[in-house]
Amino acid sequence: MNENTDLLSDLLTQTEEVYKNTLIKKNLVLKKLIEDISYKKIKLHHIDYSKLNVIQTKSRLMGFENILIDFEKILEKENALSKEKSIRFNVLDFFRIDETLHSRLLGFFLDKNANHGQGDLFLKKFIENLGYNDYDEGKWNVTVEKQRIDILIERNHPHSVIIIENKSNDAIDQENQIYRYWHRTIYCKNKEECANNDKYKIIYLVANDAKLPSENTLFKPINFPDNLAAVVPLKIERWNFNNEIKCWLEDCLNLIGKENYRLKEYIKQYIEFWN
Numbered sequence: 001m002n003e004n005t006d007l008l009s010d011l012l013t014q015t016e017e018v019y020k021n022t023l024i025k026k027n028l029v030l031k032k033l034i035e036d037i038s039y040k041k042i043k044l045h046h047i048d049y050s051k052l053n054v055i056q057t058k059s060r061l062m063g064f065e066n067i068l069i070d071f072e073k074i075l076e077k078e079n080a081l082s083k084e085k086s087i088r089f090n091v092l093d094f095f096r097i098d099e100t101l102h103s104r105l106l107g108f109f110l111d112k113n114a115n116h117g118q119g120d121l122f123l124k125k126f127i128e129n130l131g132y133n134d135y136d137e138g139k140w141n142v143t144v145e146k147q148r149i150d151i152l153i154e155r156n157h158p159h160s161v162i163i164i165e166n167k168s169n170d171a172i173d174q175e176n177q178i179y180r181y182w183h184r185t186i187y188c189k190n191k192e193e194c195a196n197n198d199k200y201k202i203i204y205l206v207a208n209d210a211k212l213p214s215e216n217t218l219f220k221p222i223n224f225p226d227n228l229a230a231v232v233p234l235k236i237e238r239w240n241f242n243n244e245i246k247c248w249l250e251d252c253l254n255l256i257g258k259e260n261y262r263l264k265e266y267i268k269q270y271i272e273f274w275n
Helices: 002-018 030-039 059-087 097-112 122-129 177-185 241-253 262-275
Strands: 140-146 147-154 160-167 199-208 236-240
Touching: 097 140, 097 147, 097 160, 097 241, 122 140, 122 241, 140 199, 147 177, 160 177, 177 199, 199 241, 236 241, 241 262
Parallel strands: 160 199, 199 236
Antiparallel strands: 140 147, 147 160
């Protein structure tokens, strides 16, 4: 990928001299470069290969030209599918969806009383995907944006807590935020078993694989008792919208009646939103 990017950078330097009005910019990712070149109908045979300041041979450059040709064929097929099935259309693209709204959307699925009409289908599959094998024991309750926790799933007997910290928009972590959630919803309700209990989960939900919980959000506040752990004594499980959430929703899609086009299309568009 780096060699191709360097090669494209040199190619673009020359095409800018030939095509003064082009809006192509350097240092774009490979896919974007291919797309821009394809749309602007830039022909690589206009390039003076002798002036390239790179080691790559002309045959490799011609190989890239073949990539563009293949890309144009794919683009033609996509245009045909777009006309037939509107594959580029997603109603969610018309709205600015922040972290609060993403939490509410997920909460909608997880709420067994919501008007999606599927009862606890989504909730049960979600909890099972987290490794619980006793879903039917006790009553689960889901809240969204309550006590500043994005999504909280609780059960009294046996006591179980799932904290979901939603970072869909890469927001920064608040000081001691996750520690306070752990202390309030888990420690204060089950002090004896709060540390090594597989009934307790903290999910750090991201859209970016590089996003990790910062140390400051996991540390104990300075005004908390000395006998408490210095750091949240639970493993933080990192989930990604385009991985775990996508797989969960796809699993649920297979369980929804085939005639339920309305809900199934909504779920598909939400999955596509993260692609």
